[in-house]
Amino acid sequence: MKHLYALICILFFSCTIISAQHQNNDPIGKVTLPLGMVTIQPAGSEDWDRAKVNQAVFVREKVKTLEKSRCEITLEPKKLLRIGEQSRIILVGPAAEGANMFNIEAGRAWFNMSSKKKQNMRVRTPTAVAAIRGTVFRIDCDVNHSTFSVYTGAVGVTPLKADGLTLEDTTFT
Numbered sequence: 617m618k619h620l621y622a623l624i625c626i627l628f629f630s631c632t633i634i635s636a637q638h639q640n641n642d643p644i645g646k647v648t649l650p651l652g653m654v655t656i657q658p659a660g661s662e663d664w665d666r667a668k669v670n671q672a673v674f675v676r677e678k679v680k681t682l683e684k685s686r687c688e689i690t691l692e693p694k695k696l697l698r699i700g701e702q703s704r705i706i707l708v709g710p711a712a713e714g715a716n717m718f719n720i721e722a723g724r725a726w727f728n729m730s731s732k733k734k735q736n737m738r739v740r741t742p743t744a745v746a747a748i749r750g751t752v753f754r755i756d757c758d759v760n761h762s763t764f765s766v767y768t769g770a771v772g773v774t775p776l777k778a779d780g781l782t783l784e785d786t787t788f789t
Contacts, residue, residue: 643672644709644716645691652685652701675709681723691716700724708740726754730768742780747772 647654647667655664659676673679673689679699681687687699699705703723710716717738718725729737729751737748739755741762746755751769755762764773775784 641674643674644707645673645689645695645697647671647673647687648690649686649688651687653682654685654687654699655680655682673707675707677707679703679705679707694728694730696726696728698726700726720755720757722758724754724756726752728752742776744773744775745783746774 647656647669650667650669654667656667656671656673657664657678657680659674664680667679667687679687679689681699681701681703683701685701689697689699691697697705697718700723703725704721705723705725706719706721708717708719716736717740719740721742725739727737727739727748729748739746739748741755741757742759743757744762744764746753746764748771749769751771752767753769753771754765754767756765757763762773764771776782777784
């Protein structure tokens with residue numbers, strides 16, 4: 617009986633681990649329109665591979681566009697990410713509280729996050745963090761500044777301190 621209980625416990629934990637690994641390997645979207653030189657760096661890899669139409673994209677992958685290049689990624693129906701030329705974006709994936717996260721290291725990105733499902737999203741740039749809920753907006757950024765343009769809805773932006781990690785205290789006293 618003890619052996620049967622031990623076997624059941626081992627099987628349960630094995631299935632849990634396999635299920636968690638499978639969820640991490642599920643794509644979060646697909647490349648629907650790579651124009652020009654668009655490359656993707658898989659998580660944990662040093663190599664950049666050229667993006668292809670309908671190529672699946674995964675959590676922790678980096679997308680880079682060169683000069684005169686653009687890319688569109690469909691995250692799910694009615695949720696789009698368009699990446700402008702000379703841009704670098706990390707597809708961070710879901711955060712602890714369920715919000716999808718994207719890190720924009722440099723360049724331009726346009727998000728259309730309108731859908732019937734109201735999901736939160738966070739975007740981090742070198743100078744700010746934005747909290748978004750079901751909206752259409754654009755980000756232009758480099759190492760020194762970030763510009764957020766909101767077309768529909770609302771975006772809450774919190775600047776980062778000079779260290780690039782700590783949120784600036786923006787409360788009034």
